[in-house]
Amino acid sequence: MGMLSLMLCGMSFALPLFVKAGTCKDVDMHPEVISEGRPFAFNCTYPSVTNGAVNVTWHKIPNQSPVSKNRQFRNHQDRTWILFLPLEEGDSGIYQCVIRDGHSCYRIAVNLTVFRKHWCDSSTESRISPPNEYQQFLPMGKSGSLTCYLDFPDSCVLDSIKWYKGCEELKAGKQYILSGRKLFVNSVAAEDGGSYACTARLTHLGREFTVRNYISVSIKEPASGLRIPHISYPKNNTIEVQPGSTLIVDCNITDTKENTNLRCWRINGTLVDDYYSDSKRIQEGIETNFSLKDHIFYTVNITFLEVKMEDYGLLFTCHAGVSTAYIMLKLPDEKLYDAYVLYPKCPTESQGRDVDTMALRILPEVLEKQCGYKLFIFGRDEVPGQAVANVIDENIKLCRRLMVLVAPESSSFSFLKGLSEEQIAVYNALIQDGMKVILIELEKIKDYSTMPESIQYIRQKHGAIRWHGDFTERSQCAKTKFWKKVRYHMPCRRYPPSSSVQLLRHTPCNCTAGKWDAATGLISS
Numbered sequence: 001m002g003m004l005s006l007m008l009c010g011m012s013f014a015l016p017l018f019v020k021a022g023t024c025k026d027v028d029m030h031p032e033v034i035s036e037g038r039p040f041a042f043n044c045t046y047p048s049v050t051n052g053a054v055n056v057t058w059h060k061i062p063n064q065s066p067v068s069k070n071r072q073f074r075n076h077q078d079r080t081w082i083l084f085l086p087l088e089e090g091d092s093g094i095y096q097c098v099i100r101d102g103h104s105c106y107r108i109a110v111n112l113t114v115f116r117k118h119w120c121d122s123s124t125e126s127r128i129s130p131p132n133e134y135q136q137f138l139p140m141g142k143s144g145s146l147t148c149y150l151d152f153p154d155s156c157v158l159d160s161i162k163w164y165k166g167c168e169e170l171k172a173g174k175q176y177i178l179s180g181r182k183l184f185v186n187s188v189a190a191e192d193g194g195s196y197a198c199t200a201r202l203t204h205l206g207r208e209f210t211v212r213n214y215i216s217v218s219i220k221e222p223a224s225g226l227r228i229p230h231i232s233y234p235k236n237n238t239i240e241v242q243p244g245s246t247l248i249v250d251c252n253i254t255d256t257k258e259n260t261n262l263r264c265w266r267i268n269g270t271l272v273d274d275y276y277s278d279s280k281r282i283q284e285g286i287e288t289n290f291s292l293k294d295h296i297f298y299t300v301n302i303t304f305l306e307v308k309m310e311d312y313g314l315l316f317t318c319h320a321g322v323s324t325a326y327i328m329l330k331l332p333d334e335k336l337y338d339a340y341v342l343y344p345k346c347p348t349e350s351q352g353r354d355v356d357t358m359a360l361r362i363l364p365e366v367l368e369k370q371c372g373y374k375l376f377i378f379g380r381d382e383v384p385g386q387a388v389a390n391v392i393d394e395n396i397k398l399c400r401r402l403m404v405l406v407a408p409e410s411s412s413f414s415f416l417k418g419l420s421e422e423q424i425a426v427y428n429a430l431i432q433d434g435m436k437v438i439l440i441e442l443e444k445i446k447d448y449s450t451m452p453e454s455i456q457y458i459r460q461k462h463g464a465i466r467w468h469g470d471f472t473e474r475s476q477c478a479k480t481k482f483w484k485k486v487r488y489h490m491p492c493r494r495y496p497p498s499s500s501v502q503l504l505r506h507t508p509c510n511c512t513a514g515k516w517d518a519a520t521g522l523i524s525s
Contacts (some may be wrong), residue, residue: 009198024105033113039209040084041152044097046106053099056080061094081153089114122168134215136187148198150183160201193219229255234327244394247304251318261321265302338373340399370478401462403438438489439464
């Protein structure tokens with residue numbers, strides 16, 4: 001079939017489309033100064049793009065030599081990562097990753113400098129003065145903690161973390177508590193400042209390496225009383241919000257009158273207005289303030305004109321001087337619907353009437369009224385005037401199943417034409433993430449080759465259930481073989497049937513087992 005496009009209902013899956021050469025945008029350059037002999041990894045991410053389906057390639061410039069994807073090689077690409085196991089002095093140079101999706105191309109560069117540094121060997125001089133790779137602070141007279149930063153792909157297993165001050169290994173006891181990647185220091189004194197190191201064992205494809213991070217620790221006098229500036233909201237909390245909603249979140253800050261701290265919202269260290277400069281979908285509002293006796297109370301908000309799936313799980317951080325606090329968006333705690341129903345607009349009047357009857361009358365009658373399921377039916381439940389792409393993108397994530405009705409002449413699914421690749425990528429993720437699909441044939445379909453490739457894929461992977469009813473009242477009985485097969489694929493119902501009359505007339509619905517026929521790809525009771 002060539003490149004399989006797993007497009008739902010007439011759309012092609014979002015496979016990366018390559019833009020013309022020379023149109024890539026350079027977005028960042030990261031200087032990295034690392035000592036030889038250490039494993040090193042760098043992840044190529046550009047959040048506004050890499051949340052979707054993209055193609056990432058690494059190469060070394062200026063000769064543009066590609067980085068191998070063979071995981072047995074010392075230097076190779078692991079998905080979006082570049083990995084050195086371990087670094088050698090000759091690895092110094094500029095490495096560039098290219099991120100492509102169907103609309104754009106971005107380049108991120110890493111300027112890697114590898115120097116000689118033998119840990120705790122004063123006889124060996126470094127060729128350059130190594131920077132303090134990590135600077136951390138401990139509060140004088142209080143308890144504090146240091147963090148061992150270990151950022152490697154999932155193919156690397158990290159364990160056996162040890163901590164050192166100077167060249168002396170630190171042991172757990174009254175002063176130090178070792179917990180995972182954290183070192184807790186009790187009753188911090190001036191002598192606790194200085195050079196620290198943490199090491200970890202890294203295992204990759206059966207080979208073991210030692211990761212080592214150097215940390216320069218400074219001792220600070222703790223601020224007295226309330227931390228200034230003080231952010232009273234947000235409080236590093238999550239907010240439940242539906243996709244497609246408009247959301248405004250205030251950041252409330254108290255600061256002294258003489259302070260001139262910058263107050264702003266950032267995402268991944270970038271000002272929100274800069275990060276979303278193209279779409280302006282998320283914006284920082286106008287700062288307001290009013291004066292108190294000794295302080296000023298500030299409010300600066302962030303506005304989501306439309307919440308999208310890519311926003312969930314990200315940290316939107318309010319900054320006020322040295323103080324920070326974030327919010328994270330999350331979906332409601334459960335799916336709102338048991339199934340999302342998609343059906344075609346058929347070219348013939350008689351067939352279209354049957355499809356509409358099945359989708360808009362019979363499915364609600366049996367599955368909702370008799371069985372207590374909750375359906376989102378395309379053509380019944382969307383808001384009038386809402387774009388088709390938005391209907392699908394916002395609501396399908398709220399459903400536990402996807403139900404697709406097909407008929408012999410419904411191969412075009414023309415009502416879904418013109419969706420952007422962003423929505424197509426959502427479908428790609430749904431199929432790959434295991435959302436169960438129920439394919440219902442309203443008539444016998446002899447040749448699936450005329451169907452969209454997505455329907456062919458669903459038919460091959462999930463099979464199909466064939467409708468044998470005649471749209472009479474008898475066909476609307478929940479205890480018939482057809483409805484037993486449908487209910488076999490549906491989740492267990494969460495709601496009571498909506499009509500007591502229906503309960504007297506029909507058998508209540510429960511999760512019922514069926515049998516898969518491998519020869520036909522159909523399910524029988």
